[in-house]
Amino acid sequence: MFEQFDDPAGFRPDGDFRVGARRRGARLRRRRRVATGLASLSVVAAVVGGAALYVDGRDDAIDRVDVGTAPPDASGDLNVLLVGADGPLDEGARADSIAVLRLDGEGSRILSVPRDLVDTDGARLNQALATGGAQALVDAVTGTLGIPVHHYVAIDPAGFVDLVDTAGGLRLAVDGTYQDEASGIFLSPSDCATFDGEAALALARSRQLQRAQPGGGWATDPTGDLGRIARQHVMLGAALDQLDADPVTIDRLSRLLADHAAVDDGLDLPRLVQLGTRIASGPPLVTVTLPVVGARQPSGAAVLELAPGAATVLAGFGGAPSGAPPGGPPDEGLRGALVPIRPADC
Amino acid sequence: MDAHDHGYDERFDALAAIAYRVGYRVLGDRGDAQDVAQEAMARAYARWPSVAGHAEPWVARVATNLAIGRWRKRRPSLPLLSTDPGDPAAGATPDDQARALERHGLVAALVRLPRRQQEVVVLRYLADLPERAVAEQLGTTVGSVKQHAHRAMARLRQELGEHGEVVADVRAVR
Numbered sequence: 228m229f230e231q232f233d234d235p236a237g238f239r240p241d242g243d244f245r246v247g248a249r250r251r252g253a254r255l256r257r258r259r260r261v262a263t264g265l266a267s268l269s270v271v272a273a274v275v276g277g278a279a280l281y282v283d284g285r286d287d288a289i290d291r292v293d294v295g296t297a298p299p300d301a302s303g304d305l306n307v308l309l310v311g312a313d314g315p316l317d318e319g320a321r322a323d324s325i326a327v328l329r330l331d332g333e334g335s336r337i338l339s340v341p342r343d344l345v346d347t348d349g350a351r352l353n354q355a356l357a358t359g360g361a362q363a364l365v366d367a368v369t370g371t372l373g374i375p376v377h378h379y380v381a382i383d384p385a386g387f388v389d390l391v392d393t394a395g396g397l398r399l400a401v402d403g404t405y406q407d408e409a410s411g412i413f414l415s416p417s418d419c420a421t422f423d424g425e426a427a428l429a430l431a432r433s434r435q436l437q438r439a440q441p442g443g444g445w446a447t448d449p450t451g452d453l454g455r456i457a458r459q460h461v462m463l464g465a466a467l468d469q470l471d472a473d474p475v476t477i478d479r480l481s482r483l484l485a486d487h488a489a490v491d492d493g494l495d496l497p498r499l500v501q502l503g504t505r506i507a508s509g510p511p512l513v514t515v516t517l518p519v520v521g522a523r524q525p526s527g528a529a530v531l532e533l534a535p536g537a538a539t540v541l542a543g544f545g546g547a548p549s550g551a552p553p554g555g556p557p558d559e560g561l562r563g564a565l566v567p568i569r570p571a572d573c
Numbered sequence: 574m575d576a577h578d579h580g581y582d583e584r585f586d587a588l589a590a591i592a593y594r595v596g597y598r599v600l601g602d603r604g605d606a607q608d609v610a611q612e613a614m615a616r617a618y619a620r621w622p623s624v625a626g627h628a629e630p631w632v633a634r635v636a637t638n639l640a641i642g643r644w645r646k647r648r649p650s651l652p653l654l655s656t657d658p659g660d661p662a663a664g665a666t667p668d669d670q671a672r673a674l675e676r677h678g679l680v681a682a683l684v685r686l687p688r689r690q691q692e693v694v695v696l697r698y699l700a701d702l703p704e705r706a707v708a709e710q711l712g713t714t715v716g717s718v719k720q721h722a723h724r725a726m727a728r729l730r731q732e733l734g735e736h737g738e739v740v741a742d743v744r745a746v747r
Contacts, residue, residue, distance in 0.1 A: 228726065229598045229698050232676050234606065238593040240586060248589075248611050252618025392688070413714050419626045420712040425689060469623075573626025
């Protein structure tokens with residue numbers, strides 16, 4: 228369809244063309260080195276919550292939720308509740324992914340909260356957002372995990388897709404053939420596969436990932452949501468590594484966050500920049516798994532509850548100091564989880 | 574040449590050809606297409622270690638973005654029939670004009686495609702990359718690529734009318 232529009236004379240690059248490309252490329256490379264420090268801070272500020280370093284006035288466009296959060300800690304340590312919703316935020320969406328990002332003297336770490344974790348009343352945490360809004364979810368997290376929440380950031384699926392696309396896709400290596408028909412992800416072996424927004428979302432949402440068996444048929448990840456969290460952690464690590472922002476990208480990111488994110492009213496632009504600086508200038512982000520055990524409710528529903536080792540982990544997120552020795556019991560919950568991805572070298 | 578640049582020179586011509594092809598098909602002008610190609614190759618050089626593993630689709634996409642960016646900025650300037658010997662457009666035939674209109678209409682339809690379809694059309698039909706490379710780049714299967722391509726082409730044809738006439742109003746396109 229497009230061949231009819233080709234240049235009949237063809238194209239052969241000459242010496243000037245080659246030299247010009249290299250020279251300009253070298254200049255870009257130098258500029259990138261200088262900008263990288265600033266860029267990773269900007270990108271993280273955008274990921275944490277929202278506004279552009281370079282663009283004024285964007286601040287007002289982002290939805291603010293009136294969420295009661297814990298007062299700032301004297302030590303400066305803080306927890307940000309990150310929520311990935313499964314639909315538009317103002318239409319009663321459920322929380323598809325819940326995580327707590329902590330910034331303290333040790334650096335930054337992120338704790339993913341399984342969707343099926345129940346609160347003290349036996350209600351799933353992820354329902355709280357749908358039934359009671361942001362405040363209900365903050366209260367449920369605070370009450371169930373015993374940790375403070377200082378800030379709140381939520382993003383809808385379209386925002387996640389755009390975030391990945393704007394950042395240029397996510398590059399991962401895949402070690403086999405996998406599928407999850409429910410979420411629509413299909414993976415083939417590759418040393419370097421670029422996931423666009425839709426593919427990244429489908430992978431991040433996959434709860435019933437299946438691996439193709441040599442003799443035919445598929446084997447399903449028995450760990451469900453826990454396997455999903457493990458895969459999300461790999462994706463997050465790769466994303467932070469690969470994100471490389473320039474002013475145009477930051478501008479696009481801030482615009483999409485204005486359309487697809489909601490933050491608590493304590494998060495204004497200066498605060499976001501402050502948070503972003505802390506994350507970017509500290510040690511690399513550490514991902515943390517929450518020890519949980521399976522349980523059955525009277526109704527027969529399979530849910531998750533905090534395991535004995537959880538107290539130690541939660542103490543690191545501002546929870547009550549735990550009497551247990553550090554390094555609790557090994558995480559049984561993840562045995563057999565399918566984690567077929569790793570950050571790609573390409 | 575240090576380790577950073579390994580392979581760049583050897584693959585330069587092939588990659589520049591992809592970028593030029595994309596640029597010319599979108600913009601229809603040698604100078605424009607060369608600018609697009611040179612800028613795409615410069616950016617590839619700046620990020621070569623991370624680009625090298627998937628350079629063909631990367632360059633194709635960057636060139637497309639550059640070309641469409643430039644396409645958006647300039648209103649369609651159709652080669653006018655002109656008898657002024659100083660005018661570079663002089664000598665443009667009605668055929669040239671028709672082709673410029675068609676090209677414009679096709680690009681306009683391309684940018685309106687849903688994201689996934691657009692991706693496939695860009696890599697497969699603008700850049701002429703093989704199906705496998707497209708599937709790998711998009712993190713999906715060859716079958717899925719075929720499907721998206723099929724739907725996208727049907728849609729493009731529909732927008733352009735049965736005989737390739739431009740149905741969309743050229744003036745109305747941003």
